[in-house]
Amino acid sequence: MTLEDRVTLLEATVSEWETRRRKLIPIELERKEDVQAVMRDCLQNYAAKMQDFARQRTLDAATTEQNRLRQEAAQRLEQKQKEDMAELLAAIDFYEKNGYSPPGYDISG
Secondary structure, three states: OOHHHHHHHHHHHHHHHHHHHHHHOOHHHHOOHHHHHHHHHHHHHHHHHHHHHHHHHHHHHHHHHHHHHHHHHHHHHHHHHHHHHHHHHHHHHHHHHHOOOOOOOOOOO
């Protein structure tokens, strides 16, 4: 859906809302200050709810990404630990077979 399509859809939605509002609130009531205050409060509450919803979606996406990154880091750490352990076991095996430590290791028995 293109941006123009979204704008067209939004305009149609707002127009429909306006039509419904005019059916619910006649023009003579709409001009009264207390009715305007109620409408303004309702719109502000609605806008606040939509902003909270958008923030929650952003937070959910950020949490998902953070969890993915943590998982990747844990996997890399586990892989590194396995590699280090394999290297250490190979050095011990070398020591047991040859009786001396491989280069870079000091294994004393």
